[in-house]
Amino acid sequence: MLIARDLKKIYHMGEIEVHALDGVSFQINEGEFCVIVGASGSGKSTLLNILGGMDSPTSGEYELDHQLNTNFNAKALSEFRRKDIGFVFQFYNLLPSLTALENIMLAEGIAEHPLSSQEMLESVGLKERANNFPSALSGGEQQRVAIARALVKNPKLILCDEPTGALDSKTGKTIIALLQKVALENHKTLIMVTHNGLFTKLANHVIRLQDGKIIEDYYNEKPLTVEDIEW
Template identity: 50%
Template sequence: MKIVEISHVSRVYKVGDHEQKALDDVSLELESGKTIVILGPSGAGKSTLLNLLGGLDSPTSGTIKIKGQDISTLNADQLAEYRASGVGFIFQAYNLIPTLTVLENVALVKEIAKDPLSSHDMLREVGLGDHMYKFPVELSGGEQQRVSIARAVTKNPDILLCDEPTGALDTETGIMVLKLLQRMAKEHGKTTIIVTHNQNIAKMADVVVHVKNGKIKEVINNDKPLAVEEVEW
């Protein structure tokens, strides 16, 4: 089943009098339940693509359908509802609320998501059952990213959007986080879209989308995606 249908999407930013095309007439279709990696160098437009998919930004032209719903025409409130239940974000900088405990950071999404999962269960699943009442600052980077994953999955969205999820972590911790991400996506049946410039991560993807200069250069279907531990890091 197609979960993402991007059709002739462009995103143009105005910088003073100058127009900068971050995405230029991009079209892409993605299947449900897959792990998709968007690869490309800095400034290629991969983060712009992720922002559009996550409803953080709207395209200048073209349409983006998520499960058949065109999100490019939604207003601010409708986009907020979409973000509340449709997608879960995992950021490179974790973006946890420092004044909320680990449990509260995860549980806060239950106030807005339509069909959330148990935040306690989710924290236990990511191995933080003993750290629920700690504040983010008391956790390591890897642990904070696990909280971020738990928060994203608790919303029970169809899609997990990950922006350089291991970018701020050392290799060992990064591998552990990716393992967790892969396991959670599989167990909960989520489509996972990862934006990265790390070629190795692409090896664990079902689909690899190469982006350069605001255009999709290549979409490669990977018949034999590797498990995280099989990838040479």
């Protein structure tokens, strides 16, 4: 479903070149739960932003569903983000002046084949919080809204950048379990980047980044569930 070929990203900082991605190639199958793991600064966010059409590589190719994304112009990239990608970020990125339900409806409104905002809110367990503003919600609840917002678009790909990075470990567990559940129920391909090596045990597919290079790429025969792991 997703093919990356020799992706490179070079940032220029005055005289210095930072090779954030240094020739990255991999494939991801439809319906997979893929965890991209690596230390801080290894290039995870750079890679995820390219996969989500928020950034372009310096060189290399990226194909999603037989479409060569790296040839897209700004308009095509914008449409791609709107239709095909659901994002979940570390700090939720909800609009503070909209209620939980309205945040989800905003995404529903720009999608091509959306699901129901009300139903998505219920599926993340927040039916009773529909009319609350983000400031009245806990971090875990805000992340649930963000997950519903990503899923309501019915995108091809759900991309999560350290989705539990701002949460305590217990809340983090419920968020990962929820992400797994809703992705499975909706037959979505889920890519999560994290510095937490424990999460690799939950994934079907693990890609390990170090200094902008892939140093490991493997499949788990038997992924564990969140209840099976301690952190």
